[in-house]
Amino acid sequence: MPNYSEKPTIIFDMDGTLLDLAYDDFIWNHQLPIRYAATHGCTLEQSTESLFQFYQQHNHTLNWYSTRFWSAKVGVDTLALQHEFKHKVALRAGCLELLNYLKSNGYPCWIASNADCEGLKFKLEQTQLADYFDVIISSETIGYAKESIEFWQQLQSLHPFQTDQAYFIDDTEKVLNSAKKFGIGNLITIAQPSSKGKIRTESPYPILQDLTDLMVMLEQAEDLKKYA
Numbered sequence: 001m002p003n004y005s006e007k008p009t010i011i012f013d014m015d016g017t018l019l020d021l022a023y024d025d026f027i028w029n030h031q032l033p034i035r036y037a038a039t040h041g042c043t044l045e046q047s048t049e050s051l052f053q054f055y056q057q058h059n060h061t062l063n064w065y066s067t068r069f070w071s072a073k074v075g076v077d078t079l080a081l082q083h084e085f086k087h088k089v090a091l092r093a094g095c096l097e098l099l100n101y102l103k104s105n106g107y108p109c110w111i112a113s114n115a116d117c118e119g120l121k122f123k124l125e126q127t128q129l130a131d132y133f134d135v136i137i138s139s140e141t142i143g144y145a146k147e148s149i150e151f152w153q154q155l156q157s158l159h160p161f162q163t164d165q166a167y168f169i170d171d172t173e174k175v176l177n178s179a180k181k182f183g184i185g186n187l188i189t190i191a192q193p194s195s196k197g198k199i200r201t202e203s204p205y206p207i208l209q210d211l212t213d214l215m216v217m218l219e220q221a222e223d224l225k226k227y228a
């Protein structure tokens with residue numbers, strides 16, 4: 001029997017959940033089209049068009065999340081591009097407050113990210129977040145994107161956790177859907193993954209307006225357990 005901790009495991013997505021997705025939008029939708037146009041001698045319009053087509057083909061696959069794949073596909077070193085703008089990597093508001101709260105209250109915290117291993121390492125170095133987490137896993141290591149139920153099956157066999165008690169917070173509905181199919185008990189989404197993007201008002205899942213709202217949710221769940 002795995003040695004389950006008393007507190008539920010809290011599993012976080014990284015980009016758009018703990019970190020501001022504005023950085024990724026900036027890299028992939030603004031800077032990469034400029035670099036691609038310069039590399040291939042085409043207009044920005046043509047470059048944006050070509051990249052958009054590639055994006056459509058590979059969205060929600062492991063390739064989509066692979067900087068190596070994109071570097072080879074588009075002829076631009078996308079990891080170097082990310083490093084070049086590393087000062088723009090930013091935590092979402094309330095991130096540290098929430099993580100400090102979880103740590104001091106004994107919640108096991110994990111990151112489950114579709115970012116590839118290089119991308120994950122780079123973001124964690126930039127943000128100094130690694131020490132908050134007991135498990136940090138990339139879908140590249142698992143061999144399936146989080147959109148597949150196989151991701152969760154593999155994660156469970158590598159790092160056993162109590163599925164029905166766990167919390168999983170992610171800004172992508174397709175990912176939450178596969179976690180639901182697998183049986184994760186508490187699924188939560190994010191109102192505004194990018195500080196420069198739209199605010200989500202509808203979702204099949206509870207929406208965190210602020211990351212720190214999770215503290216209130218957990219306290220309410222603890223109270224329910226106490227008085228059950």
Ligand SMILES: [Mg+2]
Pocket residue numbers: 013014015016017170171172
């Ligand atoms: Mg995300």
